[in-house]
Amino acid sequence: MAQIHVENVNKAHGGKPEAISAIPLRHPGRWVAVAIIALFMAMGLHTVFTNPRFKWSLQWSYFFSAQILHGVSTTLELTVASMAIGVTLGVILAVMRLSSNPIVTGAAWFYIWVFRGTPLLVQLLIWANLGALFPTLSIGLPFGHQFFVKQTFTIIPSVAAALLGLGLNEAAYMAEIVRAGIISVGEGQAEAAASIGMRKMMIMRRIVLPQAMRVIVPPTGNETISMLKSTSLVAYVPYVELLFATQNIYTRNYQIMPLLIMASLWYLGITSILMIGQYYVERYYAKGSSRQLPLTPLQKIKMRISKFGVK
């Protein structure tokens, strides 16, 4: 930076001066840190490769087994479906909370209070055991004749309990995230939209929410990653997902640690893919908010390489 500045000043006077060839500042602390971290990494790698109890070959033999793959696909399905429920309901709750009708605001507040105020595992267990409280569910007149009556467990099988538990809980968190996003868009935007005759719903859909996305997307990415891991609680509904499939295997062969590590590797792998997706979605919604879009990692790497090339 300083160099560029000096150059410009000198250009005004004619010739370009020689580039500065100062001795670079030394960073001894960095070398100490590198040494310590390298030591720990070496120790870690050593135990990973030499401790036979990790049983890598056993892990590998189960990694793509039908049971585990079924668990993985259920975990993914639960994540996607629960997030879809959570985001949809969350947007509705956020708009309700910002409504000018106090009853609507209060209802949204109450929902968030209940679903955010109790543990997810407890909520899942309540949905799974709803039949104990309401043995039958029916449709009919309030306090009057019922047209349609069914056993609760037939209407809410474990998959429905899992989705209800995860999705409704997520909606409470998403509502707060969406609300923060909506509030982050300046009032002037809604006023400008109103001044060209737009109605409230259209202002929300076309002007406010698209801008709120920039604030909403990063925490929603976190929520998705968090949801992926929360699906493991569904093993106690019980419903077969990745953790349940893993448990099924280790209760038979007692290889608890190797299989738990294998499951962790699966979770880590999926999380990593989600993180990449999140990066590009964030980049998309940065459109118009900054003059230049940030570089993608690939572009960054290319730039680093070309820089070295010049040196």
Next chain:
Amino acid sequence: MAELMVSAQKVHKHFGRHEVLKGIDLSVPPGQVVCIIGPSGSGKSTFLRCINHLEKIDAGLIEVDGDLVGYRRKGDKIFELSEREVAERRQRIGMVFQHFNLFPHRTVVENITEGPIKVLKEDRGQVTERAKELLRKVGLSEKENAYPASLSGGQQQRVAIARALAMRPKLMLFDEPTSALDPELVGDVLGVMRSLAEEGMTMIVVTHEIGFAREVGDYLIFMDGGVVVEAGDPRNVIANPQQERTRLFLSKVL
């Protein structure tokens, strides 16, 4: 067309206990340019916002083109308008804001076409042509696909004027349109407003540009403390203010 484009009678407005407007009267015939000047906090912006119902008035009445703002008269009763009706009435009133308020996630041309396409349900192709014509008019033809963040303040404000004009308004409200601009860029925006006035647009302009008020305005209002202190022909009021408060204000801004 009604005899008066805007007619305000005894308009009162308070925020909580603070009374911002204490009985404002104003009559604007079609084609006239009214400038409102006054110190900050005098209520001039609030009054302007009341005209398109961005603020609700507490007493008095405002009519735009013969229709009550925010209400409907039926017999001797007055009914509050629904959200849809309020929005419909705003279509005929253009507004330009101090901080432009362009939609940052839309390009320049999309900012201008948004209203006609989505609100007036007009044909996209025709609207886009009109938007390009308006951009030529405000001198920004080459910027149609730029995002607002890449424009200077003066350019953004001219796009904002084009966005308001795209709705073919009968009345244009300007809320300190040049107050957030670099001194160098003020002239471009005032130039666009001047040619708009020459075309016969009815305009109410809240401004600190005394020169603009004198040269372009047909009528000048000086407001302070929620009341109209002095009003009249701009050249007379500016050259020869009758009230001490007006004299004091003009001596500071001229």
